[in-house]
Amino acid sequence: MPRYHSLFTRTISAIALTTSCVAIAAEPEKEELKFGFIKLTDMAPLAVAYEKGYFEDEGLYVSLEAQANWKVLLDRVIDGELDGAHMLAGQPLGATIGFGTQAHIITAFSMDLNGNGITVSNSVWEEMKKNIPRQADGKPVHPIKADALKPVIDKYKSEGKPFKMGMVFPVSTHNYELRYWLAAGGIHPGYYAPLKGHTSGTIDAEALLSVTPPPQMPATLEAGTIYGYCVGEPWNQQAVFKGIGVPVITDYEIWKNNPEKVFGVSNEWAEKYPNTHIAVVKAMIRAAKWLDDNNNANRPEAVKILSKSSYVGADYDVIANSMTGTFEYEKGDKREVPDFNVFFRHNATYPYYSDAIWYLTQMRRWGQITEYKPDSWYMDIAKKVYRPDIYRQAAEELIAEGKVSTSEFPNFASETGYKPPQSEFIDNITYDGRKPNEYISKFSIGLKAKDLLK
Amino acid sequence: MKVLLIDIDDSRANKIDSILASAGIELINFNNQHADIYHIVGEMHPEIILVDTNSSNRDTLEHLAQLNKEYPRTVIKLGNNRSESINRLAADAGISIYAIDNIPPRLLQSLIDITLSFFHSIDRLRAEVLALKPEIDARQILNSAKKFIVDTYGLTDEQATDLLNKNANRQGRSITDVARQLMETGAFV
Structure with a gap:
């Protein structure tokens, strides 16, 4: 049934378009598609595009399939079992420069901004709390810096207990955000040791970071294997609901409106199915817009969709806690964080080169990229992986079809793909995507532009 | 190793x-x-x-x-x-x-081959068992239909088979279908 419906509407809109517009939707080369995702709330644009019929409006018949881990998700996109997937921003970049798996993966769509948090165990929180100033109402002053954690780590160290924290993948946003926050508070998260002969990847580490799958974070924290973690939702709010940990900071407070997941496809797939790719991006732009429309008015409906077991499969209340503009820190300390999850506003879906370069700078800072690379290298990789040109075609078709308006997008004619220098980081260091090496050298903890691990 | x-x-x-x-x-x-x-x-x-x-x-x-x-x-x-x-x-x-x-790549290749052939033979067995299942199910349903007829109408086993066959012929359906219907609804039609 839906197939007929969409064929019909497509014919109508095609007639309307031929008379008036430059951007005409071309027939997708491939109609039946399978996309992968990980059970996290920021897969929402995929679920919404599916549930609201936006994929069908583009003549696409999509199935969505939850994947068990980030590695298998990437492998399946590479070998063609999946047409595309909800990916960590570092995955297309990491694969393209050859970490783990060498494959050219691209993205033409950023899925969201912010959405992560750092949670510590109850006992660590009790210790941390002593180092945090109070507001007039007795609640801790935010944002909480890792400075408050440092004495706790020193104490653990003196007792011979290595301070372990969890994150989700070596090239995940969470790894870089957790490292950023720790380092900004004077805590060294250790370097990677990609050169053979190094016996430990925890060189210089004061906090030992390990990978734990997101749904297992709360249980691992409860078991005492780790003392804290950085993860996406609903796994921070889950800790509050279960009373096993306290979220101390959101990534919005570490770097205001930081880019999070992307929608990744293999370059080979994109070259084979260019019209299909544009159609997919169109559907996802509409989904993202729906998610943010009228000041998050559709979020309760989105939460209902996400709570289904085929998507995130967590309780409505747990997902709603962060998706509807609030975030609960210590139990009962629920604060307004309207931009905790951003899907569309602030040009959230546009794939900025400067976002790609920020991730590359962090890979370099922590030793995943082993040696000095000139600024031009960073820009070339960003250009190879991030594809605002494809995004632009999708957006212009939607504008021509009257589904979105020009004002909701960057000015494509003048947009360079580089955001102006940003300084809303927790350590107030300014990031200019055009000067990656200068940026890398600004940090007191981390490799400088020309440093080599000895 | x-x-x-x-x-x-x-x-x-x-x-x-x-x-x-x-x-x-x-x-x-x-x-x-x-x-x-x-x-x-x-x-x-x-x-x-x-x-x-x-x-x-x-x-x-x-x-x-x-x-x-x-x-x-x-x-x-x-x-x-x-x-x-x-x-x-x-x-x-x-x-x-x-x-x-x-x-050495050769060693890895052998290990992969051994593992693969082992799992293939398991999968083949599983597939063969699965292929048998409809036939086993059909026999089971036929047997319980016959038992039902024998118990309800006091007929012999042979007569029960005959009755099922005749109904199947008349309706142009398989004997298994008729037997299944009998067991699900208690009637031949």
Whole structure:
């Protein structure tokens, strides 16, 4: 049934378009598609595009399939079992420069901004709390810096207990955000040791970071294997609901409106199915817009969709806690964080080169990229992986079809793909995507532009 | 040589174990979702890891490989060649393979082949059993229909078969269909 419906509407809109517009939707080369995702709330644009019929409006018949881990998700996109997937921003970049798996993966769509948090165990929180100033109402002053954690780590160290924290993948946003926050508070998260002969990847580490799958974070924290973690939702709010940990900071407070997941496809797939790719991006732009429309008015409906077991499969209340503009820190300390999850506003879906370069700078800072690379290298990789040109075609078709308006997008004619220098980081260091090496050298903890691990 | 199995169920692991043990390979089977993979790999120093393709521990193995270049990492190629059997191992047996750098490609290839052929024979058996199932079901339904007729109407086994056959002929349906309908509705039509 839906197939007929969409064929019909497509014919109508095609007639309307031929008379008036430059951007005409071309027939997708491939109609039946399978996309992968990980059970996290920021897969929402995929679920919404599916549930609201936006994929069908583009003549696409999509199935969505939850994947068990980030590695298998990437492998399946590479070998063609999946047409595309909800990916960590570092995955297309990491694969393209050859970490783990060498494959050219691209993205033409950023899925969201912010959405992560750092949670510590109850006992660590009790210790941390002593180092945090109070507001007039007795609640801790935010944002909480890792400075408050440092004495706790020193104490653990003196007792011979290595301070372990969890994150989700070596090239995940969470790894870089957790490292950023720790380092900004004077805590060294250790370097990677990609050169053979190094016996430990925890060189210089004061906090030992390990990978734990997101749904297992709360249980691992409860078991005492780790003392804290950085993860996406609903796994921070889950800790509050279960009373096993306290979220101390959101990534919005570490770097205001930081880019999070992307929608990744293999370059080979994109070259084979260019019209299909544009159609997919169109559907996802509409989904993202729906998610943010009228000041998050559709979020309760989105939460209902996400709570289904085929998507995130967590309780409505747990997902709603962060998706509807609030975030609960210590139990009962629920604060307004309207931009905790951003899907569309602030040009959230546009794939900025400067976002790609920020991730590359962090890979370099922590030793995943082993040696000095000139600024031009960073820009070339960003250009190879991030594809605002494809995004632009999708957006212009939607504008021509009257589904979105020009004002909701960057000015494509003048947009360079580089955001102006940003300084809303927790350590107030300014990031200019055009000067990656200068940026890398600004940090007191981390490799400088020309440093080599000895 | 030590091979670590992660999240591969015991019944499967036990069988490969007996084959590989005869070649002098020590197999360590590890099947606990909440265990600390860092600790295990650090203590055991396995040279090869076979892991369920869908195991959530795979993301941890990726991290381990980055932390220490002497730990096993994903095998994508055997020597300089792309190996089709690695993809088949994942697609058919649901197993992914990790190895340290200096394991000879020939050895890895044999290990993959052994594992694959073992799982293939299991899969073939399973497929054969599945193919038998409709036939077994049909016999079962026919038998219970006959028993029902014998018990309800006091007919002999032969007469019951005859009755089912006649109804099947008249309705142009298979005897199994008629028997199934009889059992579900208590009537022939």
